[in-house]
Amino acid sequence: MSKDNQILEEFTNSEYKYGFESKIESDSAPKGLNEDIVRFISNKKEEPEWLLEWRLKAYRHWLTMKEPEWANIKFPSIDYQDVIYYAAPKQKIKPNSLDEIDPELRNTFEKLGISLQEQKRLTGVAVDAVLDSVSVATTFKEKLGDLGIIFCSFSEAVHKHPELIKKYMGSVVPANDNYFAALNSAVFSDGSFCYIPKGVRCPMELSTYFRINAANTGQFERTLIVAEEGSYVSYLEGCTAPMRDENQLHAAVVELYAAKDAEIKYSTVQNWYPGNKQGKGGIYNFVTKRGICAGDHSKISWTQVETGSAITWKYPSCILKGNYSVGEFYSVAVTNNFQQADTGTKMIHIGKNTRSRIVSKGVSAGKSQNSYRGLVKVMKRAENARNFSQCDSLLMGDKCGAHTFPYIESDNKTAQIEHEATTSKIGEDQIFYCNQRGIDDENAIALIVNGYCKEVLSQLPMEFAVEAQKLLAITLEGSVG
Amino acid sequence: MLIIKDLKASIEGKEILKGINLTVKPGEIHAIMGPNGSGKSTLASVLAGREEYEITSGSVEYLGNDLLALSPEDRAREGIFLAFQYPVEIPGVSTTNFLKTAINEIRKHKGQDALDAVSFLSLMKEKMKLVEIDQSLMSRSLNENFSGGEKKRNEIFQMAMLEPKLSILDETDSGLDIDALKVVSNGVNKLKTKENATIVVTHYQRLLNYIVPDFVHVLYNGKIVKSGTKELALELEEKGYDWIKAA
Numbered sequence: 001m002s003k004d005n006q007i008l009e010e011f012t013n014s015e016y017k018y019g020f021e022s023k024i025e026s027d028s029a030p031k032g033l034n035e036d037i038v039r040f041i042s043n044k045k046e047e048p049e050w051l052l053e054w055r056l057k058a059y060r061h062w063l064t065m066k067e068p069e070w071a072n073i074k075f076p077s078i079d080y081q082d083v084i085y086y087a088a089p090k091q092k093i094k095p096n097s098l099d100e101i102d103p104e105l106r107n108t109f110e111k112l113g114i115s116l117q118e119q120k121r122l123t124g125v126a127v128d129a130v131l132d133s134v135s136v137a138t139t140f141k142e143k144l145g146d147l148g149i150i151f152c153s154f155s156e157a158v159h160k161h162p163e164l165i166k167k168y169m170g171s172v173v174p175a176n177d178n179y180f181a182a183l184n185s186a187v188f189s190d191g192s193f194c195y196i197p198k199g200v201r202c203p204m205e206l207s208t209y210f211r212i213n214a215a216n217t218g219q220f221e222r223t224l225i226v227a228e229e230g231s232y233v234s235y236l237e238g239c240t241a242p243m244r245d246e247n248q249l250h251a252a253v254v255e256l257y258a259a260k261d262a263e264i265k266y267s268t269v270q271n272w273y274p275g276n277k278q279g280k281g282g283i284y285n286f287v288t289k290r291g292i293c294a295g296d297h298s299k300i301s302w303t304q305v306e307t308g309s310a311i312t313w314k315y316p317s318c319i320l321k322g323n324y325s326v327g328e329f330y331s332v333a334v335t336n337n338f339q340q341a342d343t344g345t346k347m348i349h350i351g352k353n354t355r356s357r358i359v360s361k362g363v364s365a366g367k368s369q370n371s372y373r374g375l376v377k378v379m380k381r382a383e384n385a386r387n388f389s390q391c392d393s394l395l396m397g398d399k400c401g402a403h404t405f406p407y408i409e410s411d412n413k414t415a416q417i418e419h420e421a422t423t424s425k426i427g428e429d430q431i432f433y434c435n436q437r438g439i440d441d442e443n444a445i446a447l448i449v450n451g452y453c454k455e456v457l458s459q460l461p462m463e464f465a466v467e468a469q470k471l472l473a474i475t476l477e478g479s480v481g
Numbered sequence: 482m483l484i485i486k487d488l489k490a491s492i493e494g495k496e497i498l499k500g501i502n503l504t505v506k507p508g509e510i511h512a513i514m515g516p517n518g519s520g521k522s523t524l525a526s527v528l529a530g531r532e533e534y535e536i537t538s539g540s541v542e543y544l545g546n547d548l549l550a551l552s553p554e555d556r557a558r559e560g561i562f563l564a565f566q567y568p569v570e571i572p573g574v575s576t577t578n579f580l581k582t583a584i585n586e587i588r589k590h591k592g593q594d595a596l597d598a599v600s601f602l603s604l605m606k607e608k609m610k611l612v613e614i615d616q617s618l619m620s621r622s623l624n625e626n627f628s629g630g631e632k633k634r635n636e637i638f639q640m641a642m643l644e645p646k647l648s649i650l651d652e653t654d655s656g657l658d659i660d661a662l663k664v665v666s667n668g669v670n671k672l673k674t675k676e677n678a679t680i681v682v683t684h685y686q687r688l689l690n691y692i693v694p695d696f697v698h699v700l701y702n703g704k705i706v707k708s709g710t711k712e713l714a715l716e717l718e719e720k721g722y723d724w725i726k727a728a
Binding site: 427429430432433435436437440441443454455 | 530554
């Protein structure tokens, strides 16, 4: 066996660091999905009638739909009746302050490096922590409130800001948009809501931390971010789950709305449990993320670091409706063992002089399959639209696969669309060069992969760039010897 | 410091080194010369621990230990440095970041704490001055789009940073114009001490005008066929390698 192969064989020996399960009693719905379950969830959340109707409509539509089959992923068919659609940690009393949160719950997040105590939390980051189906805590609410910024759980927003939810929910991703979005719309549990008022620059990173804890439970969260005229917000989501032998379903919806001159920067560090080395278990991650640059000169930038999940199916997209609006997509997707990722973006150019930029870096190892799928669409009236796409794949070993599916549709002659793609391998020469300077194989691979992903990692907020770099190293740990 | 005895090595079943004997003491500079394909670069690679070469017999003792038993990274950590003939590009990794990782790995191996950012940067500054290398190279991706001269200069800079005990320069002069050659040689000479040793592998005598060796060895067909002092290099230059081949 060549040295390369040896290195890569061992590459697959890394362990998932977040696989612990917390002993938290939960209050959950019976398995399965029907109208009663939808009512049960709505009832649990004490929702208004209009929202229940919205859910039921989505559910009925979902029944008429079929699971999409076009993605380059393979998995046994999901028994949607074998999933628990709602699980909430039992809390004796509703906490009025962060100090009243169940210590076990708090420990869960502390273990993940997320402190719910504001004074301990990194300054400059507000956190909403979501465990299974409910939001546990949101930090820095008051401070943000002084600026008119709303940052709270989705459920809370439904009660406190129904007019905003009514106006924007489903406006970017309609309830019947696709199979998984419809499912989410029927049974979504919690998630985050942010509203940045006109002219306000959000002074801290907003962040939501998602954790699936209960067994057999699906997580279906919704996130909605509305940035009013001239506002700015940077938002980050992180996710982990315990190690379990069965596959767990995660189908989220994220909607972003940017008004004139507004900018939303949305970063994801996705580290759901990827399954074990033999491909058993892991999260099925079917996510619909879309943002609309509704106003002129608005900007939406997606950055994602995808290292987890058994299957990732996700295409954070931008609808560039406003003139001069800008959409960006920066992605690192790392797959190892038997992971499968089919991820990319859609850039829909509607307004004049709209610009989009796509930088996708795939890293495949083990027996994994990693696909980039992207659509650049230029509509008729999108004069002078421009797109630049760069899709790079890095292969480690000869048992994995990297695929690129770029789709380009242009209805306007003035459009300028550029696409570049490369495929490379980590060379024995590169590793030896590092070795010769005293760097062992494992650190050499981490260094090389981080270098390869640099363009994307540099888009992340500082605190998280460091975290993401470590995460890449951990994902690649044990790869060598 | 280094004692090579009857070293034989092959690649894919083909024997390249056919019994090398060489002893290097602290403070010495040895030049290894020879025509293309004589095994010069193989010797450098074998000493650095490249795994595609199979050692079929012989021994290499380095600072009293069996060098061949060490992994490439442990050899580097114990003070062996190879200036590559073709330095490798690592996109997205700056020289600064690369060296910081390397230095701290070496320090860890020695049981020392990692160097903090301030000490690291001041060390960089000092060594940059020593080998006359431009700051702008430091933040660029390692060796990516570097000119031939910049790559070689960067190798010598890394050598200065890592302070090896035994440096092996593999055809460091190839692809250098005369000015770059002077700068690189100057760097090597400044790094010379009574404690460290250098093996200069080269095809041409030219480099040895600037880095003056204590000993010159001629490698031909996998064996050292002639050893002498620096005058041997001049003689070779004059008579060509055919002179050796004929012998």
